[in-house]
C-alpha cells in the first residue's frame with residue numbers, strides 16, 4: 001500500500017484554481033522531489049496533505065486514511081499520531097522562539113506521553129543524526145545560526161518517527177555549505193520524503209522520483225534519472241536545459257555527487 005496516494009486533487013483559493021487534477025503516489029521510504037516555478041502549486045500540494053487547505057475534489061489517502069473528509073477533531077487525532085511531519089523554508093516558523101532547542105525537541109514526545117528522561121535521550125540521539133553539538137540544547141532559536149536552526153527543525157520533525165516528512169524549500173534560505181550538509185542528512189534518512197523546491201539542482205541528488213508542477217498541474221512524474229536525462233514535458237526540458245551539466249552528470253551516482261558539489265560551490 002502506498003504511504004500517500006493523491007488522486008484527482010483540485011484546490012481553489014476562492015476563484016483561483018491552484019491545483020488541477022493532481023495525482024501522486026509516495027511509497028514507504030521513497031523520496032519524491034516536487035519542483036516547479038513560483039506559484040505552480042507546490043506549497044498548496046503540501047498544505048492539502050497537511051489539512052491546511054481544503055480539497056475542492058479528489059482524494060488524499062495518507063497511510064490508507066482519506067484525510068480529505070477529516071473534520072478538525074480527526075485532524076487533531078491524526079496529527080497527534082505524528083505520521084506526517086513538515087519542515088518549512090524558514091525554521092523560525094517550525095520552532096517556538098521561546099523554547100530552548102531541547103524543549104523544542106522533546107515537546108512532541110511529552111505531548112504523546114513519553115517521559116522526560118526517555119524524551120531527552122531521544123533528543124540527544126537525534127542531535128547526533130543532524131550533526132549538531134549537545135552544547136546547543138540550552139540555547140534559544142535566536143541564539144543559533146540559520147543552518148543550525150534548520151537542522152533542529154529537521155530533528156524536531158523526526159522525533160516522532162514519522163512515516164512521511166514534507167520539506168517545503170528546506171535549503172533555499174541557507175548558504176551553500178549548510179545546504180550541502182542538510183541535503184546529506186536528508187539523503188541518509190529512511191523516512192519517506194516529499195522534497196519541494198524550485199531548484200532542480202537541490203532535488204536531484206536526494207530524490208528517487210521527481211514530480212514537476214506547472215501552473216497547478218503535475219505535468220511529469222518519473223524516476224529522477226529519467227526525468228533529468230530524458231525529460232518529456234516541454235517545461236521539464238526547459239528546466240533541465242537551464243542547468244547545463246545536469247543531463248550528463250545525472251548519468252550515475254558519482255556524477256550526481258559531482259554535480260551537486262558543482263552547483264553549490
Ligand SMILES: Nc1ncnc2c1ncn2[C@@H]1O[C@H](COP(=O)(O)OP(=O)(O)OP(=O)(O)O)[C@@H](O)[C@H]1O
Pocket residue numbers: 013014016018036037038039040041042043044045198
Ligand atoms: N492563501 C491564498 N489565497 C489566494 N491565493 C493563494 C493563496 N496561497 C497561494 N495562492 C495562489 O495559489 C497559487 C499556488 O501557490 P503556491 O504557494 O502553492 O505556489 P508554489 O509553487 O509553492 O510557489 P512558491 O515557490 O513561490 O512558494 C499561486 O498563484 C498563489 O498566488
